[in-house]
Amino acid sequence: xxxxxxxxxxxxxxxxxxxxxxxxxxxxxxxxxxxxxxxxxxxxxxxxxxxxxxxxxxxxxxxxxxxxxxxxxxxxxxxxxxxxxxxxxxxxxxxxxxxxxxxxxxxxxxxxxxxxxxxxxxxxxxxxxxxxxxxxxxxxxxxxxxxxxxxxxxxxxxxxxxxxxxxxxxxxxxxxxxxxxxxxxxxxxxxxxxxxxxxxxxxxxxxxxxxxxxxxxxxxxxxxxxxxxxxxxxxxxxxxxxxxxxxxxxxxxxxxxxxxxxxxxxxxxxxxxxxxxxxxxxxxxxxxxxxxxxxxxxxxxxxxxxxxxxxxxxxxxxxxxxxx
Amino acid sequence: xxxxxxxxxxxxxxxxxxxxxxxxxxxxxxxxxxxxxxxxxxxxxxxxxxxxxxxxxxxxxxxxxxxxxxxxxxxxxxxxxxxxxxxxxxxxxxxxxxxxxxxxxxxxxxxxxxxxxxxxxxxxxxxxxxxxxxxxxxxxxxxxxxxxxxxxxxxxxxxxxxxxxxxxxxxxxxxxxxxxxxxxxxxxxxxxxxxxxxxxxxxxxxxxxxxxxxxxxxxxxxxxxxxxxxxxxxxxxxxxxxxxxxxxxxxxxxxxxxxxxxxxxxxxxxxxxxxxxxxxxxxxxxxxxxxxxxxxxxxxxxxxxxxxxxxxxxxxxxxxxxxxxxxxxxxxxxxxxxxxxxxxxxxxxxxxxxxxxxxxxxxxxxxxxxxxxxxxxxxxxxxxxxxxxxxxxxxxxxxxxxxxxxxxxxxxxxxxxxxxxxxxxxxxxxxxxxxxxxxxxxxxxxxxxxxxxxxxxxxxxxxxxxxxxxxxxxxxxxxxxxxxxxxxxxxxxxxxxxxxxxxxxxxxxxxxxxxxxxxxxxxxxxxxxxxxxxxxxxxxxxxx
Numbered sequence: 040x041x042x043x044x045x046x047x048x049x050x051x052x053x054x055x056x057x058x059x060x061x062x063x064x065x066x067x068x069x070x071x072x073x074x075x076x077x078x079x080x081x082x083x084x085x086x087x088x089x090x091x092x093x094x095x096x097x098x099x100x101x102x103x104x105x106x107x108x109x110x111x112x113x114x115x116x117x118x119x120x121x122x123x124x125x126x127x128x129x130x131x132x133x134x135x136x137x138x139x140x141x142x143x144x145x146x147x148x149x150x151x152x153x154x155x156x157x158x159x160x161x162x163x164x165x166x167x168x169x170x171x172x173x174x175x176x177x178x179x180x181x182x183x184x185x186x187x188x189x190x191x192x193x194x195x196x197x198x199x200x201x202x203x204x205x206x207x208x209x210x211x212x213x214x215x216x217x218x219x220x221x222x223x224x225x226x227x228x229x230x231x232x233x234x235x236x237x238x239x240x241x242x243x244x245x246x247x248x249x250x251x252x253x254x255x256x257x258x259x260x261x262x263x264x265x266x267x268x269x270x271x272x273x274x275x276x277x278x279x280x281x282x283x284x285x286x287x288x289x290x291x292x293x294x295x296x297x298x299x300x301x302x303x304x305x306x307x308x309x310x311x312x313x314x315x316x317x318x319x320x321x322x323x324x325x326x327x328x329x330x331x332x333x334x335x336x337x338x339x340x341x342x343x344x345x346x347x348x349x350x351x352x353x354x355x356x357x358x359x360x361x362x363x
Numbered sequence: 364x365x366x367x368x369x370x371x372x373x374x375x376x377x378x379x380x381x382x383x384x385x386x387x388x389x390x391x392x393x394x395x396x397x398x399x400x401x402x403x404x405x406x407x408x409x410x411x412x413x414x415x416x417x418x419x420x421x422x423x424x425x426x427x428x429x430x431x432x433x434x435x436x437x438x439x440x441x442x443x444x445x446x447x448x449x450x451x452x453x454x455x456x457x458x459x460x461x462x463x464x465x466x467x468x469x470x471x472x473x474x475x476x477x478x479x480x481x482x483x484x485x486x487x488x489x490x491x492x493x494x495x496x497x498x499x500x501x502x503x504x505x506x507x508x509x510x511x512x513x514x515x516x517x518x519x520x521x522x523x524x525x526x527x528x529x530x531x532x533x534x535x536x537x538x539x540x541x542x543x544x545x546x547x548x549x550x551x552x553x554x555x556x557x558x559x560x561x562x563x564x565x566x567x568x569x570x571x572x573x574x575x576x577x578x579x580x581x582x583x584x585x586x587x588x589x590x591x592x593x594x595x596x597x598x599x600x601x602x603x604x605x606x607x608x609x610x611x612x613x614x615x616x617x618x619x620x621x622x623x624x625x626x627x628x629x630x631x632x633x634x635x636x637x638x639x640x641x642x643x644x645x646x647x648x649x650x651x652x653x654x655x656x657x658x659x660x661x662x663x664x665x666x667x668x669x670x671x672x673x674x675x676x677x678x679x680x681x682x683x684x685x686x687x688x689x690x691x692x693x694x695x696x697x698x699x700x701x702x703x704x705x706x707x708x709x710x711x712x713x714x715x716x717x718x719x720x721x722x723x724x725x726x727x728x729x730x731x732x733x734x735x736x737x738x739x740x741x742x743x744x745x746x747x748x749x750x751x752x753x754x755x756x757x758x759x760x761x762x763x764x765x766x767x768x769x770x771x772x773x774x775x776x777x778x779x780x781x782x783x784x785x786x787x788x789x790x791x792x793x794x795x796x797x798x799x800x801x802x803x804x805x806x807x808x809x810x811x812x813x814x815x816x817x818x819x820x821x822x823x824x825x826x827x828x829x830x831x832x833x834x835x836x837x838x839x840x841x842x843x844x845x846x847x848x849x850x851x852x853x854x855x856x857x858x859x860x861x862x863x864x865x866x867x868x869x870x871x872x873x874x875x876x877x878x879x880x881x882x883x884x885x886x887x888x889x890x891x892x893x894x895x896x897x898x899x900x901x902x903x904x905x906x907x
Contacts (some may be wrong), residue, residue, distance in 0.1 A: 259470035266424060267485045268457035282477035357475050357520045 051360050053350050067338040068120075072113050077328050081105055084128055086327050091121075120335065126328040127362040134331065135332050138317070143336065145216055146306075146313035149229050150298035153236035158291055160361035161241050165248025166280065170271055174255060182251075184242035195234045203231060214309040226232040232309045236302065240294040247290040251283035258282070285352035292348035299344075367581075367606040368441065368576050369400040369418060369423055375435030376418055376427065392418050392431055393600040405570060405577045407608065409584055409623070411813035415600035416580045421447075422544040423578060425453050458485035462537035466549035467527035473522035479517025491540050504535035507572065523844050529557035534566055538573055545570075546578045551586060555676035556884040557838060559779070563886075564897055582813060584623050585886035586613050588895040596620050609747040609890060613655055624888060629821055629847040633866045636851075640667035640801050640834050641688070641698075646697035648687050657683045659858045660697065665851070667801065668832040672849035672866075674839055674881070680858040681694060681838045685804045688836070689721060695697030704802055719749045723796035726786035726807035731777045738765075738790050739775040745797040753856065764793040767830075768823060777906060785816035791824065796827065804836045809844055821847050842885045846870070854878050 083099040084091070098105045104115065121127060125135040162186070169179040171346075187195060206211035210230045220228070255261065256279055264278040303315030314333060332344040353359050376393040387411060393415040400406045408416040421428055422438060424622045426447045439447045462485070465471035474480060483497035492500070492528050498517075505513035508531040521529060530550055538697040550566060551559040551777060556744065570577050578809075581587050587608075588592060594611040596603040596619065615621045641664070648658040657680050665671040676841035681737065686692040688699060700707045702720060707713050725731040732741055744751040744763050746800045752760055755793045762772040768789040779787055795803050805824070809817035825848060828835065837848055845852060845866075852869040862869055862878045874882065883896055 130661045259465060259467065260473040262428070263463070263465060264473070266421075266426060266457050266463045267461060267488070268454040269484075269488060270454060278473050278476070282473070337582070355475075358522050361520050361523060 048362055049353060052353050052359065056346055056349045056353070060342050061141065064342050065117075066341055067334055067342070068117060069113065070270070071331055071334045071338070072109075072116060075331055076109055076186065078327075081329055082084075082129060085327065097190065099272075114343035116331070120279065120332075126330040127323070128326055128329050130324040130326045130363040131330075135329055138232070138329075139314070139332060139336065141218070141315045142312060142317045145311065146299055146302065148216075149232055149236070149302065149313060151234045152226070152229065153240070153298050154295055157237040157240050158244065160237070161244035162242070162248050162287065163289075165245045166272075166275055168245065168249040168253060169252035170275055172249075177249075177328070184245050187238040192235060192239050193308055196232075196239055196305055199231055199235050199238075200308070203234070212309075214311040215246070216312065229311070232302075232305050232311055234303050236298055239305075240297060244290055244294055248283070248287050251286040252279050252300065255279040255282045281355070284355040288351045288355070289345075289348045296341045296344045299340045317351050367399045367439075368402045369398075369578075370439040371399075371419070371423065371436065373433070373436035374419065374422060374433070374438065376415070376422060377434045378427075378429070380429045385746070388729045391600060392486075393422070395436075396499050396597070396600070396602050397436075398595055398605065399535065400544070400578065401575050402576055403574045404592045405579055405590055407587035407594040408578060408580045408597060409582065409587050410596060410597035410603075411582060411815065414597040416582075416597050417548050418600075420548050420578050420580045421463070421800045423544065423546055424457050424463065425745065426457070427558075429660065431566075439629070445716055449459050451866070455489070457748075458540055459491065460542055461544040461546065462540065464530075464533050464537045464545060464547045464550045467553050468533040468550075469521065471533060475521040476520075478519055478521060478524070478532055481552045482517060482539050485536075486540045489540060492650055492758055497539065500536060502568070504538055505532070505567055508532075508535055509561065510535075527554050527562055530554060531565055533724040534562075534569060541573075542575060544576045544578070546580070549582070551581075552581065556882055557676055559586075560884045560886075560893070560896065561896060562904055563640055564893060567893065568588065583886065584612070585888040585892075588888055588890060589875070589886065593669050596623070599759070612888060612890065613771055615657045629818065629825070629846065631825060631847055631849075633671050634666070636668065636865065637666035639664040640702055641665040642700045643684075643688065644698050644700070646684075646687055646694045646699065648683060648694040651688060655857050655863070656695075658687060658694070661687075661860055662697075663853050663860065663863060665802070665834050667834055668828060669850040670828065670835040670837050670848050671851045671853060672837045672839060672845040673853050673855060674842065674845050675855035676840060676881075678857075680853040681840075682806055683858075684855070685806055685836065685838060689723065690717075690805065701765065704720050715749070719745075719798045721804065722796050722800040722802070722804065723804045724788070724808045726810050728811075729779070733788065734779050735780055737776050739783075741779075741790060742793050742797055745794060746793055749798050761795070767796065768793045770773075780879055783816075784812055785819060787809065788812065792820075792823065792827070796831065796833075799831075800833055802834045802836065802837070806838045807840070808837075809851045810839065810841065817844070818847075834849055842882060854881065 081100070083103060083105055084097050087095055087099060092265050097106075104112065109117070116126070123136055124141065127133070128135050128138065164180050168180045171177045200212055201211045202280070212229055212231070214228050216225055216228050252275060256275075260276055261274060264274045269277070299314070302313065303319055305311070306315040307319070308312045314336070318333045321333070372714065374390065374393055374396045377389050378392055380390045381387050390639045396419060398406060410416050418428070418431055422433055423440065425438060425448060426431065427433055433446050436446070437444055437732055440456065445456065448456075458531065472478070477502060483494065486492050486497040487494060490706065491497075502513045505516045508514045510528055510531055511825060516524070516532070524532070524587070530553075533761070534550065545817060550667070551562050554562060563586065568834070570590070579587055580589050591608050593606065594608050595605045596617070598619055604611065604615065604620045606616075611620060612624065615624050623903060643661055643663050646658055646661045647656050648654045661684060663671065673684060675681050683692060687694050690706070690708065690713055691709035699708075701717065706717060718804050739761050743757050746760055747758050763776060765772050765774060770786060770789055772780070774786070779790070780811065782790065809820050812820065824835065827833065835848070837844075839845060849866050851864065852862070852866050853860045854869065856877045864873055870882070883899070
């Protein structure tokens, strides 16, 4: 699509978006750093507790570099992150990067399967709902997906647990995964949380697909397609969908981001060792370096997926892809 | 019984209207219309907007646009009744036996799909031919329709080709599956006259060479006279007159047809040159972020109380000139003098009197008015803003203005949605007049109107000019309008004034090449005009 190495206007646009995203990420890192900085007390205080003597605090601060000015510490922190050093956890003195690596892997695994199922399903349901706009298939699809999104996820989680794990005993109730587990075992373990996540994100993407398609269906070229004697599904798939990609992709990416950064509740319900649980654990322990690191990773995921949405939208636009 | 290709008898088409605050009601779009079309013939459907001509055209495909229902009569295509056919039967005949060419090809092509794939889609989906065969036929049609580089034309996307080319590509798309009937729905209306003539000729040749029958829908009698064998004149969904083209043109039977034939009969004598109220001197302008001058050293004068018509095709810079004069686009060079004072290039640097004395009327009266304000509020606003009129004084002045635009005070509390297209444009004229301007810039104010309605607006403008002594800068692409209203003419082409002077001088030979092309492209209401012009042009180019 991108014609060779000749500098295509689209290439410029894409590079711009990515550069903007990186800039945004740096800004977010500064906000995270400042936010933590603004909290009363610091890491030394947190380690030594309320009863520490001023001398002990000063010693520890000097040792940890906390007596440096904030800017220097920020640059130091950011430099560490660039080189893969996320610092050391306060609560258990382990390397954060190592702990996060495994947790992030688990979260992405869960998000990946939820996305693989929910995105095509949502788009397909959206297309069908648009095809039968206002008729019973549309009403059923809208009704069901709306009720699953309206229920809080822990309710959906416990309902799924009750029926699929307890009553009919089809799947394990606890999504335990550990290193060295086989692929099929792992899949079997995460099946319930995946179902819950799919139910939670389905409605949003489905409704956006439906709305975007119906919007495009008003265009004159849809009438042209109908007057060509194409079937309704051919009209929607070939003529409407390619023009509805940009809004759909944006919502899909928002939901994918949610699958990574918003699954805390589902992870807790199924005792799944992912990022969300890790974050919650360390927030309660006031483990600031971990909170900072996780916050930054979540921000990176969010920004990254949104950049992807932008880039796909740009590439899906024939006017940008094929300039005059 | 004769085996006609298409036979429509006693057709009735209904739709449901939802007037605000009232129960839904059924409106009749087409009532009791019958027509017959033989193989290889062309039938012209003509009438003003709302006459039901597009609705009838689409009915020949058993298609009701926007909830229109084919409720009565019969539509027989190739010997089969199709009005009540089921969706599957309709799908197999649409695109195979009858195809459609829309008014705005720019909107009717899918922006996300290459032209070639759209052109051959029907041939493939109906299994009429295989891909190689269909592509070869498409390329052949592109060539026949005079598209550049027919071999590679199809690899482009709709936004990469011009409007005239798209219209031809749409004709190729309609002809590709070898249909028996093509419905042409105003295929040249959206084009410039210089482009229209080429597209018209291409369509006519294609119809002749492929032996296809056609329904040709248009509001322009002069255009349909060039292509149709028979003409059906429609009004308010009913037949007015139906007969051979020659009879309709030369001996119209009905009064309405006579009015259509003799439209644009305004005889306006040009006024002698006088002192200018507006002088534009060497104005050059470009849009921000571009490195291309849209206006190149434009110099024109407009005498007080007279009309200067600015004519040219789309993209020639006509409307940009209006933006420069109104201050919306500050020129990079040159100066504009108005009523003896130099106008600030920027809008912000102009006095309230500068603003008041230059008013505008736009092409789309619909979008130029707030749909939630009454006619009284719309016309009253400039009265308050410029003259501080309130209460009874304001109401009296509004009534005067309504009388001036020949609408009467009964309209004062109506909303724009309750008015016809012509009435909306009249309200816009009244709003401009309310400011007591010395100059009104009219930007294509009659282009969106039906010929008879447009005629009424032009007459009104001329009458108002005689009374109010207001000058018009009249922007248009329509030369008949220019003849009817102007005292002076500036012909614009690619940002330059290529011909300028009194109407009688500009419209008299010898012409420069562009003005000659422009003038000779205006369809004339006589049989064989198209052939004559094309022959004449061919001879000229051979002579060169």
